[in-house]
Structures are given as structure tokens and as C-alpha cells.
Amino acid sequence: PSERELGEQFKVSRVTVRQALQHLEAEGVIYRQNRRGWFVTPPAVIYDPAKHLSFNLYVSKQGYTPHTDKLMQQVEPANKEIAQLMSIEKGAPILFLHRRRYIDRRPVLIEKMYINIDLLPGIENEDLTQSLSQLLLNKYQHQYRDMDLSFTATALPEHVAKDLATSTGQAGLHVKRINFTDDKKVLEIDYEFWRHDAVKIEISIRD
Amino acid sequence: PSERELGEQFKVSRVTVRQALQHLEAEGVIYRQNRRGWFVTPPAVIYDPAKHLSFNLYVSKQGYTPHTDKLMQQVEPANKEIAQLMSIEKGAPILFLHRRRYIDRRPVLIEKMYINIDLLPGIENEDLTQSLSQLLLNKYQHQYRDMDLSFTATALPEHVAKDLATSTGQAGLHVKRINFTDDKKVLEIDYEFWRHDAVKIEISIRD
DNA sequence: CTGTTAATCTGGTATATACCAGAAAACTTT
DNA sequence: AAAGTTTTCTGGTATATACCAGATTAACAG
Numbered sequence: 041p042s043e044r045e046l047g048e049q050f051k052v053s054r055v056t057v058r059q060a061l062q063h064l065e066a067e068g069v070i071y072r073q074n075r076r077g078w079f080v081t082p083p084a085v086i087y088d089p090a091k092h093l094s095f096n097l098y099v100s101k102q103g104y105t106p107h108t109d110k111l112m113q114q115v116e117p118a119n120k121e122i123a124q125l126m127s128i129e130k131g132a133p134i135l136f137l138h139r140r141r142y143i144d145r146r147p148v149l150i151e152k153m154y155i156n157i158d159l160l161p162g163i164e165n166e167d168l169t170q171s172l173s174q175l176l177l178n179k180y181q182h183q184y185r186d187m188d189l190s191f192t193a194t195a196l197p198e199h200v201a202k203d204l205a206t207s208t209g210q211a212g213l214h215v216k217r218i219n220f221t222d223d224k225k226v227l228e229i230d231y232e233f234w235r236h237d238a239v240k241i242e243i244s245i246r247d
Numbered sequence: 248p249s250e251r252e253l254g255e256q257f258k259v260s261r262v263t264v265r266q267a268l269q270h271l272e273a274e275g276v277i278y279r280q281n282r283r284g285w286f287v288t289p290p291a292v293i294y295d296p297a298k299h300l301s302f303n304l305y306v307s308k309q310g311y312t313p314h315t316d317k318l319m320q321q322v323e324p325a326n327k328e329i330a331q332l333m334s335i336e337k338g339a340p341i342l343f344l345h346r347r348r349y350i351d352r353r354p355v356l357i358e359k360m361y362i363n364i365d366l367l368p369g370i371e372n373e374d375l376t377q378s379l380s381q382l383l384l385n386k387y388q389h390q391y392r393d394m395d396l397s398f399t400a401t402a403l404p405e406h407v408a409k410d411l412a413t414s415t416g417q418a419g420l421h422v423k424r425i426n427f428t429d430d431k432k433v434l435e436i437d438y439e440f441w442r443h444d445a446v447k448i449e450i451s452i453r454d
Numbered sequence: 455c456t457g458t459t460a461a462t463c464t465g466g467t468a469t470a471t472a473c474c475a476g477a478a479a480a481c482t483t484t
Numbered sequence: 485a486a487a488g489t490t491t492t493c494t495g496g497t498a499t500a501t502a503c504c505a506g507a508t509t510a511a512c513a514g
Contacts, residue, residue, distance in 0.1 A: 042463075042464060043465065044465095052498080052499085056497080056498060063402070063416045066418060067401060067402045068401050068402070074464095074505095074506075075464050075465050075506050077463095077465075089452070185454045186452060186453050187451075188450075188451050188452075189451070189452065190447060190448065190449045191448040192275075192291070192443075193419070193420045194275050195270070195418075208270070211402075211418045211443075212400070236401065237401075239399075240399045241399070242397045243450065243452075244394075244396070247393065249493075249494060249495080250494080250495070251494085259469090260470065260471095262467095265496090266467080280477095280495095281477085281494095281496090282475070282476050282478095282493090282494050282496075283477060283495080284477095284495075285495090414495085
């Protein structure tokens, strides 16, 4: 029901209803879509970065339907941070890829990827709504192995919230991933913003 | 300044001030202490679970001062979940340890640990405000190796928020950790609730 | 039937106001 | 000087109301 209806039903003001709904949202029980209403949160998908599975694969394995939108793709000059991480010159061309990913038609993840085009010639002409890891394996015989991961729980930036059709300031999980080739070069850098309620990260450490 | 002062200063209502402050809080720029006021968030500590360092060690290595409160300690019967994970009988004695941990006098983490007392006889008589990993190493020659980790970004439960002197519904990071012995027995299960703005998790995966 | 326009519904943001609960400070009393 | 009490200040919760922005739906025109 809408906020106004809930207010009437429970004889409280709309402001109070909103606070209560925002509490439930913080717990991950419900979520909202911008000016469309409140919905029950579906179960979170389990994501194990160390398993090197593609989004499409682990989402469908868990019984959900994945989908990917390509928001932008272009070859662009590397900025300072990317250049430094990839050990290339600032301004050297890299492939930038901006995608939105869905689980059961719900947008849950915005990712921005910076791909080392030197190591993957011709990749900019491939279909990049598909699984990148599959493509790397089939066309370039590259398999993800070593990676550096970083997680922070933080609010979704404004443009990300917009792309996910949620409200600004919504809680999210920020993941940064650096993928290396077998010979320790930086293959790809990935910045992910997840809806906080859409994912649970599980990693096994085996020394 | 207080919410009322800010409202006067910028000629907006207190409700609006609160919303703005809550946005900044979600971004991790500021935080509040229950009925004490709003404060600037100090830098987050970097936590790498795979490095097997103790809280005291990695916090002080990064230039901060760690501190630990023991909120509760008792030998108690294992509940179903714990018993199952530890492969012991439900109701068998385990050591429960409830601690609050500080960085530079700011409470940032509540942890509840369930320790397999069979593998660590006499541990309940040790000083458990100190580093557990140090104790395990010195007294039992146990070193953390394999572990299963799980992360979710979620609101702090009511009692956790209270223990951290913050407001209910505050964003947090929930970490579950299962530590194994060298021979693959479950040594200890750890449930951690972090302030979302106090920690950044970094893991290197090297296959 | 199709495309366009207008009305309606949704949450998002804002005002002003009131009272409560607990932390901190000021003031007593001993 | 120390201990207890009161006051003041803080955020926390709640009311009622208003208008905005965008998504959805209904009505209309061709």
C-alpha cells in the first residue's frame, strides 16, 4: 500500500509512516523504486568473488534470472588512478564499460569497468552485454585468477541511485576489484555499486 | 553545531536539517552519538581478514589506538546453529564471548564469539579482553588459517546500535567468520557488527 | 486502433510545532 | 571537596500540512 494509505490505516501521519518504512528498508526487508512505491525485498544473491564465476552464471545457478544493460562503452584515455594501477601512461587508451545488471528484472548493480586494451586487442568490437569472463576465456584464453578486493558499506552516489531507480542516499555496498593476468599484469579494474539488500558476499580463505 | 543551531543558521527547519545530516551520515562523512551530537567521521580502518592479524595489531599498525570492552563472557550450551556448524551436540558447552571494540575511544564494533571449548581447554580462565589470536598462538599453538567469511551491509540491530551508542537503524556491516583448525575442525564462530563508516575490507585472492 | 494529452497517483522535500529520553552541565547540599 | 539534585541541552519521535517531480493511468482525438 502507499504511504498515505498506511497512514490512514494505522492512524499515524505520513511522516511517521515514512520513518518506519525507512527503518524496514535499512534492514533490507522492503525497498522502494523511485516514485513507484514500496516492494518486498527478494532474497539476496550470494556472491563469491574468489570463485571467478560470471554474474550470469552465479545468478542463474541460484535460481534467478540475470540481465545486463550496457549504459555506455567507449575507448577513452586513462585517468591518473587507472593509469597508475595498470602501470600504463596517463592518457593511454583503455576500454571503459558502464553496465547495469538485473536480478529477476530488478536493477541491483551498477558497474564501471576499465579494461586494459593492450592485453585484449579487438575487445571493443565484441558484444559486451555478455559475460566478460566467458569472452576472456574463449577469445583470449585468459582466466581470472589473482585479484584484489575491497568492500565498503556506503550510500549510493546520486547518479548510481538514479540508474538503480532508487532514492539518493540509499545504502549500498561498494566493491572494487582489480583482476590480474597470470603474469601479474592488471587486466581490468572494476568498480561495483550494489543495492545493499541484493547481495551477500561469501568468501572461503584456504591458505 | 546542534540541529537547532544549524536550522537557525541556514534558515531551514530542524526536520530538513536532520534529513541533510542523515544523508551525510549515510555517506559516512559524519556520525552521531546517541543524544550527544554529530561528529566528523574519522578515517576508516582497513581490515584484511585473510591476513590473520588481531584487531589490536592492525588497528595500531594503522596509527590508531585500539581498546576492548568485555560485555559478557560465559560458558553456555550451544544452540542449534552453533552446534551444527561445530559438529557438536546441541546443548554441549561452548564459550560465549561478547565484546565491544574501540578505535581511538570510538566504539566501532560489536562481536559475539562462540568458541569451541573442547579444542581449547581452560580458555575460559584467561583474560579475554586481550587478543584472542595471540592467546591461541601462545597457549595452544593454534594459528588461524582457513576461514569462511560472509559480509552483508545491513542496519544495526537495536541492541547493537545501543551498545555502539548510535541510533537504531543505523547502517552497518555484518561479518560472519568461521575459523578452522589445521585439521579442519571449527575452532570459533564470530559474528561482527561494524559501524559502516569505520571499516574498509580489503582482501587479496592469490590462487 | 494508435498516438497524444490530461488527470491522478506515487514518493520526495519542505514548513512549523510539540513533547519525550537521555547526556551533560550547573547548582545545591552535605 | 564530594555527592546528590536540578536544569539545560542534545537528538529521537510524533503531529499536521503543503507543494514538487516523475510514473502511471485514463481520457481524448485522429
